[in-house]
Amino acid sequence: MLTSVETDLIRVLADPLRLQIVQLLAKETLCTTHLVEITGAKQTNLSNHLKVLRDAGVVETEPCGRFKYYRLRPDVLESVAASFTDLAATARANAGAKRVC
Template structure:
């Protein structure tokens, strides 16, 4: 069963704008003004998405003068990737035509 943290990550990344924000933050730390410029979304929308990502532990903040930069944390993504890698391994090990459950 997928742990609740992974469920949160899946739910958050299902939103196209949040997924785009995560992709951008995977390359460099950015502030809200950069994300507005890159995505074309409104500042309040970006801020709301960043708050959700921060609350889920996907991003962390880094104050820099009067700006706040957002940085992606790799650990939640690594846990999610590991979970799905384990599922893929289980399929490779056990799933064949002979492993079907009989119908009643």
């Protein structure tokens, strides 16, 4: 069963721009300037999405001079993935189960 934290995380990742940010950060640590250039999003919009991802624990920040770099936290994604793997295993194990009406 998915926890409320995992359900909230799924909602966070359901946004197309946030999902794009996560996919980009899976490949490398990037600063806001890089993310604006790559996504074409406005700075304020991107900052708002990064805050949501930070608050959800999906990304962490690393200060570097006057820039802030963002790094993906794979353990958070692995936790949600494990819940879906468990759910799929349960469905597979109970594929023949049917409640009588």
